[in-house]
Amino acid sequence: MSAQVQEEEPLEPHTGPKGVIHDWRKFKLESEDHESTPQKKRELLRQMSNPKSNNDDNPDRINRKMSIQEYEMIQEEDEQCLRKYRRQCMQEMHDRLSFGPKFDSVFELDSSEAFLKTIEKEHRLTLIIVHIYDDAIKGCDALNNCLNSLVVEYPSVKFCRIRASATGAGERFSDDVLPSVLVYRAGEMLGNFICVTKHLNEEFFPADVENFLNEYGLLPEKEFAACPDDEEDDEEIGVE
Structure with a gap:
């Protein structure tokens, strides 16, 4: 009976500091491009995003030290993913506060x-x-x-x-x-x-x-615009 109730319970966004961290980790894992990200990098990102994966008994993982290059790679990935996560949260907040129907054509x-x-x-x-x-x-x-x-x-x-x-x-x-x-x-x-x-x-x-x-004051305020970080992302892509 309890299992059935648990399955029917609707999924809701987590609240509080721990809930935010949980949502952030989930977003990060779901946003990884598994086709283009190398296996080695994917594994590092997964380890950083899910601390439980570090609790296994594999001696190679326990004894292994992260190199400076790997740390910088993870740090850069975190920053980019955090910007995307922040933009998504702002968009969701904007959608909740917006009223009336939306249109996409004339x-x-x-x-x-x-x-x-x-x-x-x-x-x-x-x-x-x-x-x-x-x-x-x-x-x-x-x-x-x-x-x-x-x-x-x-x-x-x-x-x-x-x-x-x-x-x-x-x-x-x-x-x-x-x-x-x-x-x-x-x-x-x-x-x-x-x-x-x-x-x-x-x-x-x-x-x-x-x-x-x-x-004549006939247009409303423009809809949700991208964060300034979007421009930074574009510049980084251009540099690469």
């Missing part, structure tokens, strides 16, 4: 009904940015490409696009007002921008659209 709305449903039924905390476009209008394709890039940096924002002819009010979206951008939250319109390209350079990029929206 949604194509194919009718006025889909447009209204998106505005009225979406989560009340979700910011909705809708691009009304026409393939024949200059600037519409470039703005669509910009939104495809911004969705990566602002996953809490629901970016949408709809052809003017599909809105059911094509006469209101003539060539001289496209591309247009509408911004909503909780069913309320926060922004209504016609002929957006007039506010941008002839050739514009995602950062230009981002700055334009930020001028």
Whole structure:
């Protein structure tokens, strides 16, 4: 009976100093690349990460002394793995504190009904940015490409696009007002921008659209960014 209860008990993150150490050791072992890491190095890392492995009765292991090169190798591996572990913990904390749905692409709305449903039924905390476009209008394709890039940096924002002819009010979206951008939250319109390209350079990029929206305070804070240590890792890889 006790064994059954133990199997059904959910796995939870460990708390307290000992729990953190346990999670760190587990993360380190799981993050090892067993395909690319030499057997000798893997064994050293395993011994350092799991002190129980040092309690066997193998006399060779008991009497063996670690060389300076091996110590430096382990120390460097520890530092890199610790940075990855820290970033993972920060990401998990960020995910727990984030509210509302997340999106990873621009949604194509194919009718006025889909447009209204998106505005009225979406989560009340979700910011909705809708691009009304026409393939024949200059600037519409470039703005669509910009939104495809911004969705990566602002996953809490629901970016949408709809052809003017599909809105059911094509006469209101003539060539001289496209591309247009509408911004909503909780069913309320926060922004209504016609002929957006007039506010941008002839050739514009995602950062230009981002700055334009930020001028009106329409974008939230950017989502979780990598730690500064990420840059250090990249530099180390470049050096090697």
